[in-house]
Amino acid sequence: MTAIEPETVYPIEQTSAAPETSLGRRAGRGLLRFVRRAPLSAFWGCIAAAILVMALTAPLIAPYEPLKSDFRHMTKPPAAPHYFGTDQIGRDTLSRVIYGSRASLTVAIGAVLFGTTLGSLWGLASGYFGGRFDIVSQRIIEFLQSFPDLILAMAIAMALGAGIGTVIVAIAITRIPFGGRVIRAVVLSLKEMSYVEAARGLGASHLRMMARHILPQCIAPYLILATTHLGVAIIIEASLGFLGVGIPAPTPTWVNMLADSLNAGLVPPWWLVLFPGCAITLTVLAFSLLGDGIRDMVDPRLRSAV
């Protein structure tokens, strides 16, 4: 065992020498491996990315203004100038579907960044410290989970009043328990690892232990959780909007289009129901399949946990 080369003895120095390039290259290699090993998930990842691009470039690619009425074309089925038809006050459905991605993605990303992250950090702390803090945290999380998430989100959204910010907060709060539970379980098993014990033996502080030794191991489960919950958040946002406690009316969102179509008359025009709903389904499907793919590649053992 004397043949160990000097480079492998100090792996930390090695990576810190050129952090940007090696990190970029590593990410690139990881991506390539992902495409090769899970082509289907990579395909859905591309769709998710395309929806993201659509949201970012909505003003460039939408053929019409989403709020502008064309009174010569009202409640028209899909035909030449309006490829997805128009609604009852002559707004172009295609443009509204394109703009609608902005609201859904903003809410989903906001809710996950805020809720899942907060929950994960909480789970990290409660798993790491254990003891009374952990017991109290567990009870609070169990309590949060004693409401079905839609009911909880509905009550919070109602209490805070309508608006995109409130919807984000309402959905984020329902995401906290999931982050808390999953990451806590991961941390509990990490705590027993000998490298963590070694770090403690070397006199590392609590903060350093959590940030340098435990947190990096939690990133993979966090990513899987976040991707999967993007889809869940979009569904909850849609349900809230459908019940009238979502993002208020003039904003073009997919679910507002669905809810509007119910008020259009006895029989809602089919194009006003079909296209926004397909947009929701496709987006949720893309995120959940991407999440599944990442999970299968990073750690198949997490299959049941997340």
Add this chain to the structure above:
Amino acid sequence: MYHYIVRRLAFGALTVIGVSIVVFFVLRVLPGDPLIALFGPEGFTKLSEADRAGYMAQLGLSDPLIVQYLHWVADIARGSLGHSFFRAESVAEMISRRGPLTAEIALISVALSWVVGIPVAIVSALRPNSVGDNISRFLSILFLAVPGFWFGMLIVLASLFWFGYRAPLAGASLLANPWDNLQIVIGPAVVLGLGQAAYIARMARSSLLEVIREDYVRTARAKGLNGRRVISLHALPNALLPVITLSGILLGFVLAGSIPVERAFGTPGLGYAMFTAVSERDVFVMQNLVFLYAVVFVMLNIAVDVTIAWLDPRIRYR
């Protein structure tokens, strides 16, 4: 076993008390005057100061919050649950009139989810990664991604479009008018049932795959039992334990999920009442229904835990 049940019940009771406190205070910080919801913005401006104070006192809204909360608890204990702002019937009457429809929807959907989900899972698990397995896995992910209320809208629209059919809108009880009742219930039950079937199929597939690899299953095979017997008598009962847990939890989620689905179908059930209460900002109905949903959810979870402990000796003797 008894200790376990008692402990679960005690914790459940604590949760219910906590839920009532949270529901009450969250809904009382609602922005806007309840009188505006009651009389509309125009009617509100026409009321004099004295009238406003009188109405607030009559509704019991001018007492301190603690007193209001205790009144509500007393109402719950008496079983009357307070009154709606807008309708004459008490919330308890509304629940007993509309509740059975939603309960029917929930139970039929659970039954449907098992009938669809378990066979799909067995077919998938027996030949993992085959074409059939991949199709059923994709379908189950698809049904997780489809919002139930949109699926419901499509069903309503398609049956109108192609068959000129619409389910009867007036409520019909199971005993007095079973045929109308079935027509009302079946749509939401199918939508919610397929949504749950997706979860059930995923869970049952992975749990079956785990169980099939265990030694006792191999022993049963080695004894010479045929494949069907091994699966149905040896593997399935153990594989179903996590599915029972999941199904109980899903039943709670179905009650919440039925709110938008009932709105999509126009079903006159409890979910639709919740939707009406939300859109009318009817705080009394909201707080009682949210509380009811949470209580049912907590009780279901306890029932599931106890059932599992009863079915699974590994948990019972821990």
